[in-house]
Amino acid sequence: MIAATEKGSDAGTLTRPEVEDFLYAEAELLDEWRLPEWLDLFTDDATYQIPPTDIPADASPDNNLFYIADDRYRLGERVKRLMKRTAHAEYPHSKTRHQVSNVRILSQDDGQVEVACNFSTYRTKDDFSNIFFGKLLYGLEVSDGKIRIRSKRVVLDTNGLRNQGRISIIL
Amino acid sequence: MKPNGNDPLVMIDNDRHLFKVSRNNFTDPDVFAKERERIFSTCWLYLGHESELKKPGDFVTRVVGGRSILFNKDRQGNIRALFNSCPHRGSQVCRERKGNAKSFQCFYHGWVFGQDGALRNQPGEESYGHDFKNDPDSNMRQVPRLESYRGLYFLCYDPEAIPLVDYLGNAKEYLDVIFDQSVDGMEVIGGTQEYAMNANWKLLVENSIDGYHATSTHATYLDYLKSMEGGLTNVALSGVGKDLGNGHGVIEYSAPWGRPAGQWVSLWGDEGKKEIDALNARNEKLYGKEKADRIAYKNRNLLIFPNLIINDIMSLTIRTFFPQSPNLLHVNAWAAGPQEESAAARKFRLSNFLEFLGPGGFATPDDVEALEHCQLGYRNSQEVRWNDISKGMGLEQPAMDDEEQMRAFWREWSRRLTGPEQIRGERT
Ligand code: FES
Numbered sequence: 003m004i005a006a007t008e009k010g011s012d013a014g015t016l017t018r019p020e021v022e023d024f025l026y027a028e029a030e031l032l033d034e035w036r037l038p039e040w041l042d043l044f045t046d047d048a049t050y051q052i053p054p055t056d057i058p059a060d061a062s063p064d065n066n067l068f069y070i071a072d073d074r075y076r077l078g079e080r081v082k083r084l085m086k087r088t089a090h091a092e093y094p095h096s097k098t099r100h101q102v103s104n105v106r107i108l109s110q111d112d113g114q115v116e117v118a119c120n121f122s123t124y125r126t127k128d129d130f131s132n133i134f135f136g137k138l139l140y141g142l143e144v145s146d147g148k149i150r151i152r153s154k155r156v157v158l159d160t161n162g163l164r165n166q167g168r169i170s171i172i173l
Numbered sequence: 174m175k176p177n178g179n180d181p182l183v184m185i186d187n188d189r190h191l192f193k194v195s196r197n198n199f200t201d202p203d204v205f206a207k208e209r210e211r212i213f214s215t216c217w218l219y220l221g222h223e224s225e226l227k228k229p230g231d232f233v234t235r236v237v238g239g240r241s242i243l244f245n246k247d248r249q250g251n252i253r254a255l256f257n258s259c260p261h262r263g264s265q266v267c268r269e270r271k272g273n274a275k276s277f278q279c280f281y282h283g284w285v286f287g288q289d290g291a292l293r294n295q296p297g298e299e300s301y302g303h304d305f306k307n308d309p310d311s312n313m314r315q316v317p318r319l320e321s322y323r324g325l326y327f328l329c330y331d332p333e334a335i336p337l338v339d340y341l342g343n344a345k346e347y348l349d350v351i352f353d354q355s356v357d358g359m360e361v362i363g364g365t366q367e368y369a370m371n372a373n374w375k376l377l378v379e380n381s382i383d384g385y386h387a388t389s390t391h392a393t394y395l396d397y398l399k400s401m402e403g404g405l406t407n408v409a410l411s412g413v414g415k416d417l418g419n420g421h422g423v424i425e426y427s428a429p430w431g432r433p434a435g436q437w438v439s440l441w442g443d444e445g446k447k448e449i450d451a452l453n454a455r456n457e458k459l460y461g462k463e464k465a466d467r468i469a470y471k472n473r474n475l476l477i478f479p480n481l482i483i484n485d486i487m488s489l490t491i492r493t494f495f496p497q498s499p500n501l502l503h504v505n506a507w508a509a510g511p512q513e514e515s516a517a518a519r520k521f522r523l524s525n526f527l528e529f530l531g532p533g534g535f536a537t538p539d540d541v542e543a544l545e546h547c548q549l550g551y552r553n554s555q556e557v558r559w560n561d562i563s564k565g566m567g568l569e570q571p572a573m574d575d576e577e578q579m580r581a582f583w584r585e586w587s588r589r590l591t592g593p594e595q596i597r598g599e600r601t
């Protein structure tokens with residue numbers, strides 16, 4: 003387990019710098035394509051969601067068509083897929099740069115920490131580069147001195163994906 | 174000099190079972206301009222589904238065939254399509270993507286239009302001639318033709334076009350099989366997938382009805398299905414590909430994946446089985462066994478010429494796309510399902526959709542990669558000139574992994590671009 007998930011201060015509560023360190027480490031794993039390690043940051047019941055941009059940001063994937071609505075199983079399969087040469091959309095791997103900023107702790111209660119931040123992620127594949135940007139909403143869980151992700155929701159600020167085309171990387 | 178200036182666009186050799194399409198068709202700005210004139214200005218184009226306009230006053234703005242359109246429902250429940258351009262000086266009148274409105278005001282000089290597009294009032298009315306408002310040119314303009322079939326609204330910019338039902342022709346029966354899955358009516362489910370590809374739009378036409386590429390392009394998706402407990406039946410992938418006339422084409426086939434329309438997989442559990450069994454029993458009562466089985470167990474990838482795809486596969490998707498330039502297309506895709514569907518079935522439907530389809534799915538991104546690399550390959554089209562679409566050409570009944578349904582598209586495309594003489598000219 004990477005150092006950033008080790009939790010230093012009082013059990014069950016996080017400071018903003020601790021959250022920031024954690025998010026920076028997550029970004030680094032993604033940029034280095036260390037996806038199996040990235041997956042280890044998630045709890046067994048975790049979700050990873052990207053809603054479309056023409057419905058309210060808090061809509062449910064049970065009755066709305068999302069871009070991505072993974073439970074932990076499908077997230078694991080997504081990682082498995084992306085690590086294969088036959089995941090053509092990401093072979094050879096894109097170069098990415100994940101940036102997080104404006105980190106806020108929205109609430110924390112009993113080891114459950116709700117976090118919001120802004121993000122921009124740059125991607126280059128072949129001769130094309132583009133940017134994804136918006137807000138990330140995290141549900142973090144602190145237990146046994148470790149931080150894990152229980153939910154990650156990517157709220158895009160674009161109208162659809164006209165410039166980015168697809169979301170074949172992890173945001 | 175243009176690479177293949179004098180070459181035919183499509184070359185057919187029936188004796189040798191060869192069907193070749195010029196790669197110039199995917200890159201040439203002249204071809205692109207002709208498509209706008211002869212296809213996107215004369216064919217029936219999908220605009221939207223009636224379920225997107227539930228209440229009076231609901232509206233959606235959308236770009237269709239390069240035109241900016243306001244699709245709305247008025248107080249009386251009439252559905253309209255207006256050109257979203259102010260008659261005064263041309264500004265887009267409605268600047269929201271969707272909503273509900275009693276009237277539309279152009280913000281530039283403040284003209285106000287009714288739900289029917291008629292000019293209601295304008296600032297400084299007294300400075301205009303007394304019958305200014307009676308002049309039809311003072312109103313927002315309606316599209317020349319708007320017609321619907323099974324809740325699908327199509328528009329056409331050619332006032333002389335044949336009626337929609339005639340245009341749909343043999344494709345109608347396939348639409349019936351798909352839309353008869355519901356007794357209360359199909360609805361488009363919330364959320365639009367809006368994405369793009371650096372590829373010519375015709376590549377996506379071919380790809381959407383291509384039963385040949387799955388094993389290699391979608392290897393990871395197939396791995397995923399295989400590894401998933403209860404995700405597949407042992408039904409084999411097999412079926413036919415057809416030219417439906419008027420440029421429409423279809424593949425209809427059985428496949429191992431679960432279908433919320435009637436093919437149960439054990440992943441959906443006993444509750445799911447009860448529901449699917451009840452659905453199939455209902456359909457059998459309504460339509461007889463043969464049709465009920467077809468609804469339940471047959472998949473359909475249907476192309477309505479030129480750019481509407483309705484895929485009734487592990488989920489139901491409506492997908493339309495428009496070229497922005499020879500090498501860029503924009504896609505809008507929706508999921509649809511029966512209004513009466515249970516919450517659990519709806520969840521399976523959407524989950525199935527996302528596994529395979531869309532810009533974040535396990536399959537579509539690989540399609541996009543393939544199409545973009547075709548487009549990049551066409552940089553060589555001066556030297557390497559022809560695409561091959563010959564698979565299954567000599568067969569009495571081409572299979573779902575042959576290319577007859579694509580030839581259907583290309584025959585009509587070529588007829589519209591060059592006129593009937595030249596397609597008959599075939600390689601002579
Ligand atoms: S352009 Fe619309 S009011 Fe002038």
Ligand SMILES: [Fe+2]
Nearest residue numbers: 386390536540
């Ligand atoms: Fe595909």
